[in-house]
Amino acid sequence: MPPAAPPAIPPTFPPLFVLYVRDQPASARFYTQALDVAPVLDVPGMTQLPLPGGALLGLMPEAGIRRLLGGSIDPAAGSGIARAELYLVVADPAACHARALAAGARELSPLARRDWGDDAAYCQDPDGHVLAFARIGAA
Secondary structure: OOOOOOOOOOHHHHHHOEEEEEHHHHHHHHHHHOOOOOEEEEEEEEEEEOOOOEEEEEEHHHHHHHHHHOOOOOHHHHHHOOOOOEEEEOHHHHHHHHHHHHHOOEEEEEEEOOOOOOOEEEEEEEOOOOEEEEEEOOO
């Protein structure tokens, strides 16, 4: 008899991408302003914000993941360096990039046509994660 199939992921559960952050409230304020969205969850230990396309962005304090994993990793050891990139396809990447800069992001590269055909602008959030705003295959 073949083994039972694992339970299916509920189709209504959106993907959740979690960034480890030094200061959850400060990061929540940054992303709320930079993305111009309100959190769908904001409790001690996790803030979740909706992303274009239906996924969620989670913001977890570095201390929270250390506690969950028993100290086997320390995300603070990589603070200030690019540890992840969030590539967001949006209608107006220039406006989104400007909003992120106004919220406290550091510009890495202004909006420009990229080799792969997208127009994309890059900045770095206060924890060092790379945030890109792009328009796919711009004409």
